[in-house]
Amino acid sequence: MATRTAAERREEERRRYNAYVATCPSRKLLDTLGDKWVSLVLTALAGGPLRYSELARTIAGVSQKMLTQTLRTMERDGLVSRTVTPSVPVRVDYRLTPLGEDLIPLLEAIKRWAETHMEDVEAARAAYDRRLRPEP
Amino acid sequence: MATRTAAERREEERRRYNAYVATCPSRKLLDTLGDKWVSLVLTALAGGPLRYSELARTIAGVSQKMLTQTLRTMERDGLVSRTVTPSVPVRVDYRLTPLGEDLIPLLEAIKRWAETHMEDVEAARAAYDRRLRPEP
Numbered sequence: 001m002a003t004r005t006a007a008e009r010r011e012e013e014r015r016r017y018n019a020y021v022a023t024c025p026s027r028k029l030l031d032t033l034g035d036k037w038v039s040l041v042l043t044a045l046a047g048g049p050l051r052y053s054e055l056a057r058t059i060a061g062v063s064q065k066m067l068t069q070t071l072r073t074m075e076r077d078g079l080v081s082r083t084v085t086p087s088v089p090v091r092v093d094y095r096l097t098p099l100g101e102d103l104i105p106l107l108e109a110i111k112r113w114a115e116t117h118m119e120d121v122e123a124a125r126a127a128y129d130r131r132l133r134p135e136p
Numbered sequence: 137m138a139t140r141t142a143a144e145r146r147e148e149e150r151r152r153y154n155a156y157v158a159t160c161p162s163r164k165l166l167d168t169l170g171d172k173w174v175s176l177v178l179t180a181l182a183g184g185p186l187r188y189s190e191l192a193r194t195i196a197g198v199s200q201k202m203l204t205q206t207l208r209t210m211e212r213d214g215l216v217s218r219t220v221t222p223s224v225p226v227r228v229d230y231r232l233t234p235l236g237e238d239l240i241p242l243l244e245a246i247k248r249w250a251e252t253h254m255e256d257v258e259a260a261r262a263a264y265d266r267r268l269r270p271e272p
Binding site: 013014015016017018020021024025026027028029030031032033034036039040059060061062063075076077078079099102103106107109110111113114115117118119120121123124125127128129 | 149150151152153154156157160161162163164165166167168169170172175176195196197199211212213214215235238239242243245246247249250251253254255256257259260261263264265
């Protein structure tokens with residue numbers, strides 16, 4: 001068996017660790033919530049079911065393509081359910097599933113933390129940048 | 137004054153809304169936590185201060201370049217503080233600031249949610265994919 005160099009061992013360790021991080025449940029959740037459209041749809045639906053057109057109006061900045069794609073991902077993830085009423089025109093409603101509803105308190109905790117502390121983060125950034133570039 | 141088309145109005149609305157979302161505190165926090173190295177460093181330092189070399193060993197998958205860059209960002213954000221002891225060789229310690237410490241309960245809430253529910257998300261995905269591709 002060939003002896004591996006220290007660099008090869010480190011590279012293998014890195015790959016294993018990255019695979020571990022990739023399958024970590026917290027990482028997956030942060031990847032889901034980190035998608036801004038996912039968290040905006042969750043927030044929009046927290047008040048109750050909405051039709052596709054109402055969602056598009058509530059989340060004003062979203063393109064139709066992006067909204068459709070986001071809703072499909074969230075339906076696949078079990079966070080929203082989709083009801084099609086075969087009227088003319090077809091009516092499509094979206095609502096949170098129990099799993100999606102269960103995310104709302106966590107989103108609210110994130111919002112509370114952000115509203116309480118993100119100004120401190122901004123202030124820290126400004127102070128750090130001032131230290132790096134002193135006034136002439 | 138030139139009359140704007142509906143497409144131009146929608147484009148302007150989209151730009152304004154995206155700017156609003158970009159400055160939203162929750163969005164900024166999710167962008168910060170969404171960086172996997174940031175959340176791993178926070179978790180590693182939750183147990184107390186660590187030297188650079190100890191951090192590198194704890195977070196096995198991180199390259200030196202990425203760890204240095206992550207720590208600099210977190211120092212700028214006011215989440216960690218850096219103490220240099222002018223020994224030979226120079227010793228550098230990192231610890232959470234009170235602001236960084238304050239993030240730990242939120243990270244733990246995210247972790248708890250993920251550990252309780254991410255299996256449901258995976259199950260929903262598998263069920264969705266089975267519906268799309270029925271067995272022959």
